[in-house]
Amino acid sequence: MTIVKRRTEPLRMAQLEALIRRLPYAHEQIPQIQEELAKQRVGYQGEKSLHYYFSFLSTEQMYLLHDVRLLGTNGYHFQMDTLLLTPGFIAIIEIKNYTGTIYFDPDTHQVTRSTSHSNDELLPNPLLQLNIQKAQLKGWLAQQEWPLVPILQLVVFSDPSTKIISTPKNAHLLKKVSTAPAFLSKIRELQTLYSKTYVLNSELKQLADALAEHHTPLQSNILKEFNIKRNSIISGVFCPSCHKPTLVRGVIIGKWFCPECQVSSKHAHINALEDYFLLLNKNVSSLEIHQFLHTATRQQAYDLLKPFSLSPLGGAFRSRRYELRYPLPLGITGD
Ligand SMILES: [Zn+2]
Structure with a gap:
């Protein structure tokens, strides 16, 4: 078998x-x-x-x-x-x-x-x-x-x-x-x-x-089903240690940093991007990711999306949308 x-x-x-x-x-x-x-x-x-x-x-x-x-x-x-x-x-x-x-x-x-x-x-x-x-x-x-x-x-x-x-x-x-x-x-x-x-x-x-x-996975609009408003969803990147959505990007180069417990993490945004896919939308622009992950700049959000080689869905450069996936490929390890 x-x-x-x-x-x-x-x-x-x-x-x-x-x-x-x-x-x-x-x-x-x-x-x-x-x-x-x-x-x-x-x-x-x-x-x-x-x-x-x-x-x-x-x-x-x-x-x-x-x-x-x-x-x-x-x-x-x-x-x-x-x-x-x-x-x-x-x-x-x-x-x-x-x-x-x-x-x-x-x-x-x-x-x-x-x-x-x-x-x-x-x-x-x-x-x-x-x-x-x-x-x-x-x-x-x-x-x-x-x-x-x-x-x-x-x-x-x-x-x-x-x-x-x-x-x-x-x-x-x-x-x-x-x-x-x-x-x-x-x-x-x-x-x-x-x-x-x-x-x-x-x-x-x-x-x-x-x-x-031919398998086509079902993805329902779960917020609509439970009658939950989009603005009830907590944005941000969760800290792997204290589990608060407090991580900030840029304090340490190339890493996330938690001001609450001083922990740093390289890939904490992966879970946040997956959550975006599961709850909000299958495709995103770098501006939306900038807002959801609370990155310092929009360029930072773009740089975070880049390693996943997501398929572009059209749109001019600044408003280009990308197709997220779940799970996101974890080719990169270590934290
Ligand atoms: Zn923390």
Whole structure:
């Protein structure tokens, strides 16, 4: 198995973290942001925990892609947690970290969870979610003129203590559900059922690369979503030692200096530029960076952007805009 697209910390998580960093402690939206961040972290951990099981498939002719977001033929984007590409099938795998006892109702298609502390909490049905993703992926493959490989759906509950229950009427649906420890046997079972080759190994790599190339990450306007005014965002470069946005440029040549704790830093602006990307805008002018980083001059801001070789987006020299990236390349180390 080759990992074509690795799982990285979701952009959403980085945006929420940046928001907490750059809002005053007492801001009214902080509890809400923290609540969502906690959920995101648990989900991310659940997804990462499945890596152990994937490692057993390392010698197989398979390709693995994480977090793939594509433009569907209906004009809407669709996002898939994990895609496993094999010569006989493509599996869309949705990893859930629901704990407790999960019940799939065959009549209402509802999913409820009960735990020792609570009874019957209604949860989104991951199988319905996967149906939409399957239809979208099928359309995408047809549009890109790929062979019609069987597309399978699999929900994996990452917490080994999760108990899944249903009724005999629902047996066909539960074939698409697995717990983490049963995941490998599930894959083996599918390999036996779908042993016919639809895509040759050489083409499979091309398909995996095509999927990775067409991935378009979602970047939402997080300030708008949480109804936060732009001027609530704290500007400046944070000190790596006292964590205050107090760093000044130019006191020591080529470095940032903290007047509060006398610490100096060479690359403290990188995090600030990333925060700008995550919260404010994907592209910037040197004037905007001068204002956000509180550099002494606009030329200083320009000099800080230069080593990243950002793509210019047009505009005359003084108002030229550049495309920021996240994460910014850290080719330079040391502080
Ligand atoms: Zn400091």
